Amino acid sequence: MRICLVTSEYPPVTDYWGGIGTQYGRLCPQLVRSGHEVEVLTLPPLTGRAPAEVAGVAIHALPPGRAWPWRGPARARSVRDALRRLGRFDVVLAPEFRGEAAAYAGSQEQGPLVTHLLTSTEQLLAVRPGLTLLERKGPATRLTRAVERRQAERSAGLVAPGSAILDWARRLWQLDGVPSRVVPLCIDVQAVRAAGDGDPPPGFPREGPVVAFASRLDGHKGAQHLVAAMTRIWRDLPEVRLAFVGRDAPWKGRMMSEHLRELAGEHAGRLHLMGYLPDESYFPCVARADVVAIPSLWESFCIAAVEAMALGRPLVGTSGHGFSEFVEDGVNGLLVERGSVDELEHALRSLLSDADRRAALGAAAGRTADTLDAAVVAPRFADGLQDLVERSGRNAASSSGGTAPLR
Numbered sequence: 001m002r003i004c005l006v007t008s009e010y011p012p013v014t015d016y017w018g019g020i021g022t023q024y025g026r027l028c029p030q031l032v033r034s035g036h037e038v039e040v041l042t043l044p045p046l047t048g049r050a051p052a053e054v055a056g057v058a059i060h061a062l063p064p065g066r067a068w069p070w071r072g073p074a075r076a077r078s079v080r081d082a083l084r085r086l087g088r089f090d091v092v093l094a095p096e097f098r099g100e101a102a103a104y105a106g107s108q109e110q111g112p113l114v115t116h117l118l119t120s121t122e123q124l125l126a127v128r129p130g131l132t133l134l135e136r137k138g139p140a141t142r143l144t145r146a147v148e149r150r151q152a153e154r155s156a157g158l159v160a161p162g163s164a165i166l167d168w169a170r171r172l173w174q175l176d177g178v179p180s181r182v183v184p185l186c187i188d189v190q191a192v193r194a195a196g197d198g199d200p201p202p203g204f205p206r207e208g209p210v211v212a213f214a215s216r217l218d219g220h221k222g223a224q225h226l227v228a229a230m231t232r233i234w235r236d237l238p239e240v241r242l243a244f245v246g247r248d249a250p251w252k253g254r255m256m257s258e259h260l261r262e263l264a265g266e267h268a269g270r271l272h273l274m275g276y277l278p279d280e281s282y283f284p285c286v287a288r289a290d291v292v293a294i295p296s297l298w299e300s301f302c303i304a305a306v307e308a309m310a311l312g313r314p315l316v317g318t319s320g321h322g323f324s325e326f327v328e329d330g331v332n333g334l335l336v337e338r339g340s341v342d343e344l345e346h347a348l349r350s351l352l353s354d355a356d357r358r359a360a361l362g363a364a365a366g367r368t369a370d371t372l373d374a375a376v377v378a379p380r381f382a383d384g385l386q387d388l389v390e391r392s393g394r395n396a397a398s399s400s401g402g403t404a405p406l407r
Contacts (some may be wrong), residue, residue, distance in 0.1 A: 001036050001037070001090040001091060001382065001385065001386065002036075002037045002039075002088075002089045002090045002111075003031065003036055003037065003038045003039070003089060003090065003091055003092075003093060003385070004038075004039050004040075004041060004083065004086065004089045004091075004092045004093070004110075004111070005024060005028060005038065005039070005040045005041070005093045005094070006040075006041045006042075006079055006083075006092065006093070006094035006100050006101050006104075007020060007021065007024055007040065007041075007042055007094065007095060007100070008042060008043050008064075008098060008100065009021030009024070009042070010024055010025060010028075010040050010042040010054075010059075011025040012025075012054065013040075013042055013043075013044070013045060013050050013051065013054065013059055013061065014042055014043050014044075014045065015043075015045055015046050018216065019118070019302075019303045019304070020095055020097065020118055022187075022303055023118075023185050023186070023303060024040070026186055026187055026188045026374045027186055027374055027377070027378060027381060028040065028055075028057045029054075029055035029056060029057060029374075030186075030374040030375055030377075030378035031378050031381070031382060032055065032056035032057055033056070033375075033378075034378055034379055034382060036382060037058075038056075038057045038058070039057070039058040039059075039060060039086065039089075040057055040058065040059055040060065041060045041062055041079060041082055041083070041086075042059065042060070042061060042062070043061060043062065043063075043064055044061035044062075044063060045061075049061075060082065060086065062078055062079065062082050069138070069139040069140035069143055070143065071140070072098065072099060072102075072140070072143050072144045072147045073102070073103070073143060073147055075098070075100055076099060076100055076101065076102040076103035076104070076147055076151075077103045079100050079101060079103065079104060080101075080103040080104040080107075083104055083110045084109070084110060086110065087110065088110055088111060089110055089111035090111055090385075090389060091111055091112055091113075091114055091385050091388075091389050092104065092108070092110065092111050092112070092113045092114070093113075093114050093115075093116060093159075093385065094113065094114075094115060094116065094151065095115070095116045095117075095118045096115050096116065096117055096118065096120050096148050096151060096152050096169075097118055097119065097120060097121065097148065098121075098144065098147075098148070099144060099146075099147030099148035099149075099150065099151045100151075101113055101115070101151050102147035102148070102150040102151040102154075105150060105151045105154035105155060106154060108156060112156035112157065112388075112389050112392050112393075113151075113154070113155050113156050113157075114155060114156060114157040114158065114159055114385055114388050114389075115151055115152050115155040115157075115158050115159075116158075116159050116160075117152070117158055117159070117160040117161075117165050117166060117169050117300065118161070118165070118300050118301075119165065119298070119300045120145075120148045120149075120152075120169070120172075121141065121144045121145050121148055122145050122148065122149070122172060123165075123168060123169075123172070123298070124220070124298075125141075125145075127220040127297045127298035128218060128219045128220040128297075129219040129220065129297075130219035130250070130251040130252045130256075131219070131250075132250075132252075132253060135250075149173050152169065152173050152175060152178075153173055153174050153175060153178070155178055156178075156179075156388065156389070156392035157178065157179045157180065157181070157385075157388030157389070157391065157392050158175065158178050158179070158180040158181075158388075159180070159181050159182075159183055159381070159384055159385065159388065160180060160181075160182050160183075160300070161182070161183065161184055161185045161300050161301035161322065161325065162182060162184070162300060162301055162321075162322050162324075162325040163182060163325075164300070164320070164321045164322060164324070164325075165300040165301075165321075165322065166180055166182060179387075179388050179391040179392055180388075181384035181387060181388055183377065183380050183381050183384045184301065184325060184326065184372055184377060184380075185301045185303055185306070185372070185377070186372050186373060186374040186376070186377035186378070186381075187303060187306050187307055187310060187369065187372060187373065187374065188373070188374050189310045189369055189370060189372075189373040190373075191279075192283055192307050192310045192311065192369075193310060193311065195279050195280055195282075195283035195284070196283040196284055196286065196287035196311045197284070197287070198280055198281070198283070198284040199284055200281070200284045200285045200288055201274070201277065201281045201284075201285070203272060203274060204243060204272060204274060204284075204285050204288065205241035205243060205272050207239075207241075208239040208240055208241045209237075209239065209240045209241070209290045209291075209352050210240075210241045210242075210243055210288065210289045210290050210291075211226075211230065211240060211241070211242050211243070211289065211290065211291045211292075211293055211348060211352075212242075212243045212244075212245055212285060212286055212289030212291070212292050212293070212308075212313075213226055213242070213243070213244045213245065213246070213292075213293055213294065214245050214246060214282075214285075214286050214289075214292055214294060214304045214305075214307070214308055215246045215294050215296070215302075215304045216246045216247045216249055217244060217246055217247065217248050217249045217251075217255075217256035217257065217260075218249045218256070219249070219251055219256070220296060220297040220298050221294065221295075221296050221297075222294070222295035222296050222297055222318070222338075222339075223244065223256060223260055224256075224259065224260065224263060225295050225339060225340075225341055225344060226242070226293055226295055226344065227242070227260050227263045227264050227271075228263065228341045229341050229344040229345040229348060230242050230264075230267070230270075230348070231263070231264060231265065231267055232341075232345050233345060233348060233349060233352070234267045234270060237352065238267075238270070240270070240352060241270055241272060242270060242271055242272065243272040243274060243285060243289065244257075244260070244271070244272065244273045244274060245274045245277060245282055245285045245286060246274075246275075246276065246304075247275065247276040248273075248275060248276075257273050260273070261273075283307070283311065286307065286308050286311055286313060287311045287312075287313070289308075289313055290314075290351075290352065290358060291313070291314055291315075291316060291348060291351045291352065291358065292305070292308040292313045292314070292315050292316070293315075293316040293344070293348065294308075294315070294316070294317055294318075295316065295317070295318050295336065295338070295344050296317070296318055296321075296323075296338070297318070297338050297339060298321055298322075298338075299317075299318075299321055299322035299323060300321075300322045301322040301325060301326075302317065302322050302323060305317055305323060305326075305327070305333075306326065306368075306369055306372050307369075308365075309326075309332065309333070309365035309366060309368055309369040310365075310366060310369035310370075311366075312362040312363060312365060312366045313362055313365065314333065314334070314351055314357070314358045314361040314362045314365065315327065315332075315333035315334070315361070315365060316333065316334045316335075316336065316344065316347045316348060316351070317333060317334070317335050317336075318335060318336055318337065318338040319335040319336065319337060319338070320337075320338060321338075323335060326368055326372065327368075331361075331364055332361060332364035332365045332367070332368045333361055333364075333365055334347045334350075334351070334361070
């Protein structure tokens, strides 16, 4: 297949990438190794020029729009125009977040559009506490919500990493007639484990049991609930250290790190706020943790959790959403109710007090991560895209009364 991916995050080209960029940076090269032709329409770096190719993936850097708050619709139009210049594709793939393929969704003349459901702005607003009024209801937010919905509803197909995100999107938008497939996200297991063998940077705790929070400090990731649980544990286990390994984020007009120090109170000295770290420093921190806790209020899947599992770490996640796609409670990790400080405290205590249980869960976690390696998932992802293209073609032929040719 000839695949075009539309995304504002793609390592190492763009200056920023989170879970979306991490996913595509692992998946796309593996699709190329599997024999597919992959081109990425993304943003250029702030300085210098974007490379023409990365690991066999062709790169097309399209400058961002500058007309705030109309940046989203303007970006969508420029993406549509760029796709017209690039020629015909078997499939155009784009996450719903930011709605960059919203304008293209109206015609799809260069190939059917498949939207990758990875958590929309509408969904983030529903689960993320601590946002300001402007962040929730400002003009840019309203426009982003509109283009994301437009893209999803007009797509030829949907691919989702799990049933929770797919079901929620169907309830949220008019998607009942759009074909869909569930395919998990993936990581590069070998690269994660190789990076994990390095040494943690200065500032990471060298003594005492370590609980690590491996994620961005957004309000819906549950860092505040983790500190609340740890303040109870510290009353009788003061030797435990809590390391936050991830980017700081806004929280109620200030930064989450400030709130966490305040919440920890007299125990603030037991917090280790590492901030953003490159892979060669990030993964050694995760690998040295005794327990990794990511008590999110919402995840469509959670790449950071799979990476921790690849490093053999016992994981504490939350139930009822993306973690349930790959974590079986009590077998390869522990799942607690979202927002429950009581359950989180109990789970952490059970692991901190039982080295054998930590080892057993960590070993099972590693085996699970092996099944989510990019080399394993990429063929499934390609098969899913092909299935959606064929189903969308049959739907189009049925609605027109003719037969649509398949490429």
